[in-house]
Amino acid sequence: MSKNKTETDNYIYMALVGLAAWVVPGGGHFILGQRAKATVIFVGVTLAFVIGIYVGSIGVINPVAEKLWYIPQMMVSPTVKFLGMITVRNELSSYAKPNEIGQIYTSMAGMLNLLCIVNAVYLASLSGDKKNEGDK
């Protein structure tokens, strides 16, 4: 019974770490106590994303016309949905090279954050396993 409870706690902990890493880039590592790594991840992912929308405007985030690019862009943070809403409501658009560079930067920022989310969840699972071994 207590083992099941501990396992459930671990899954909740891993889910929380994963959620934090998605909401704020580097948030997962921050919860795990790896503040320096969290800072590097936050600065890196945010910088790539900001460069992307600076080059191509927020028109590069288009959940209607550019659905396939929107999926990796959403990996940066759920707040990207808000930017997508601005694009759709104001009918903003971006074309040619600025659009391509902007989409590549913002999507790569999302893919990098996905890598960091997976890494944070993995580290959370390891710390959970160590805790369990300590309890035995």
Place this chain on the structure above:
Amino acid sequence: MLIANVILGGIFMTPLDIPNNWTILLWSIPLIIIIATVYKATKLEKVTDLRFVKESAGLSVTIIGFMALIAVGLWIAMAILT
């Protein structure tokens, strides 16, 4: 929504004017550096020592080098085939 438009307006509402020539390739360099840095941050235990900087720089140079090699290889292949 209006507040967001005011904050984001000007900087993020209009795309940059980027010329369609070879200089566009230079836009890949900051992205490669960011990718290498964040990737190494997830792989190394410490990010506060010099090893992190060295490995990030090394990975950046490796990616740029191999991309350049592939570009040259494709250029040679195209020159031979056409």
